[in-house]
Amino acid sequence: MESSSGKNSPEISSMENNSKQTFIIGVAGGSASGKTTVCDIITQQLQGQQIIVLSQESFYHGLSEQKLSRVHQYNFDHPDAFNTERLLSCLRSLKCGNEANIPNYDFKTHKNVSPERKVSPSDVIILEGILVFHDPRIRELMNVKLFVDTDADVRLAHRIYRDTVEKGRDITTVLEQYSKFVKPGYQDFIAPTKKYADIIIPWGRNNQVAIDLIVQHIKTKMGQHDICKFYSNLYVMQSTFQIRGMLTIIRDACTSKHDFVFYADRLIRLVVENGLGHLPFKEKQVNTPTSAVYIGVEFRRETICGVSVIRSGESMENALRACCKGIKIGKILIHKDAGEGEQLIYQHLPKDIAERHVLLLDPILATGNSAVQAISLLLEKGVPESNIIFLNLISAPQGIDMVCKRYPRIKIVTAEIELGLNENCHVIPGMGDFGDRYFGTY
Numbered sequence: 001m002e003s004s005s006g007k008n009s010p011e012i013s014s015m016e017n018n019s020k021q022t023f024i025i026g027v028a029g030g031s032a033s034g035k036t037t038v039c040d041i042i043t044q045q046l047q048g049q050q051i052i053v054l055s056q057e058s059f060y061h062g063l064s065e066q067k068l069s070r071v072h073q074y075n076f077d078h079p080d081a082f083n084t085e086r087l088l089s090c091l092r093s094l095k096c097g098n099e100a101n102i103p104n105y106d107f108k109t110h111k112n113v114s115p116e117r118k119v120s121p122s123d124v125i126i127l128e129g130i131l132v133f134h135d136p137r138i139r140e141l142m143n144v145k146l147f148v149d150t151d152a153d154v155r156l157a158h159r160i161y162r163d164t165v166e167k168g169r170d171i172t173t174v175l176e177q178y179s180k181f182v183k184p185g186y187q188d189f190i191a192p193t194k195k196y197a198d199i200i201i202p203w204g205r206n207n208q209v210a211i212d213l214i215v216q217h218i219k220t221k222m223g224q225h226d227i228c229k230f231y232s233n234l235y236v237m238q239s240t241f242q243i244r245g246m247l248t249i250i251r252d253a254c255t256s257k258h259d260f261v262f263y264a265d266r267l268i269r270l271v272v273e274n275g276l277g278h279l280p281f282k283e284k285q286v287n288t289p290t291s292a293v294y295i296g297v298e299f300r301r302e303t304i305c306g307v308s309v310i311r312s313g314e315s316m317e318n319a320l321r322a323c324c325k326g327i328k329i330g331k332i333l334i335h336k337d338a339g340e341g342e343q344l345i346y347q348h349l350p351k352d353i354a355e356r357h358v359l360l361l362d363p364i365l366a367t368g369n370s371a372v373q374a375i376s377l378l379l380e381k382g383v384p385e386s387n388i389i390f391l392n393l394i395s396a397p398q399g400i401d402m403v404c405k406r407y408p409r410i411k412i413v414t415a416e417i418e419l420g421l422n423e424n425c426h427v428i429p430g431m432g433d434f435g436d437r438y439f440g441t442y
């Protein structure tokens, strides 16, 4: 078995799951914390997008007659109260652009009733509920996770008002349910999921700063998501707090040269490892020390080489050498001139480059002009377009557009997509002049 692009590998299919489909926003938080208000605000602000709001409450298990007879003893604040498998299958279906039937849970009878709600696929799904971050498979499907963090006394006051005035329940029952289930449920199951949120919203009335923050974050993420949907050969590394933390350090103008190099090197290593995952592989079986057979894969390292774009691209060479022993690395120097555009000044490439897969190294993709120059040279040398993998740390959408439109078969692997370019064609938010910061020439 051999794959030319690694499309069969689990790593790549998980990247695709996260970047090429419907955009899912999860909104979690305690009961009566203001999740519905947050969903309303997001819906208003994302005009022009088709949005579906789903509530986790639609996925409550219907109660048997036996449980119904003791409904006040039933814990609606426990993860087991929800049909999570059904929620997962609906969400997966919608994420892939298919319809889904959403259960219709009746709060008066505590039964699932007909008809179910048929939901068509949309641009955005907002899933809200107390425990939407509890199951890792559901978290995995979310592009943005928000946690509405409201003081316990405010939540209790909202809940009393809602359950007595709006639902007609008596206060004693409401308070009993709160102390028996709602409060412990929050402490045991809901609060521990706060750590999975991208943004924790300190909720209160007229919290304009929080609203702006949420909407800006969602729009940034959606811009990235849209461009990934558009270009199937663009692979954005799955973001983790480790990766975001490192990007935060190297983007910070106050970071010392020493730290910049240290964290840039760590990130570059990850980008290189990701890029290598797109190389062809073939199946390989090995015997383990326990005499078991392991069916794995092996990469054909002899068919690859690196090409760095001087000078920032040279910062990526060590990571490539560390991953691929003895790899040949060619060099390209492109001179940027505002008047004359880009000029190729120097190139020295492996003689048999046309037979190799090429990992093109440059940490920044801005307008895309340098990348286009470098790629066109590789094509002139006979490298098939589909054999080029362009590795970088950050990419501006303008550069991605230019490279992907001209060379639809090359692959781009990047750690993050930027907001755009400023009037000087510098990447925003960016990290300044990478070469100067990495080599200490400022």
Ligand SMILES: O=P(O)(O)OC[C@H]1O[C@H](OP(=O)(O)OP(=O)(O)O)[C@H](O)[C@@H]1O
Pocket: 309, 310, 311, 312, 313, 336, 362, 363, 364, 365, 366, 367, 368, 369, 370, 371, 399, 425, 433, 434, 435, 436
């Ligand atoms: O997409 P573009 O608009 O062409 O810009 C990207 C180029 O700019 C940076 O190099 P820079 O000119 O800063 O040179 P350096 O690597 O020598 O610092 C970067 O390393 C790319 O090569």
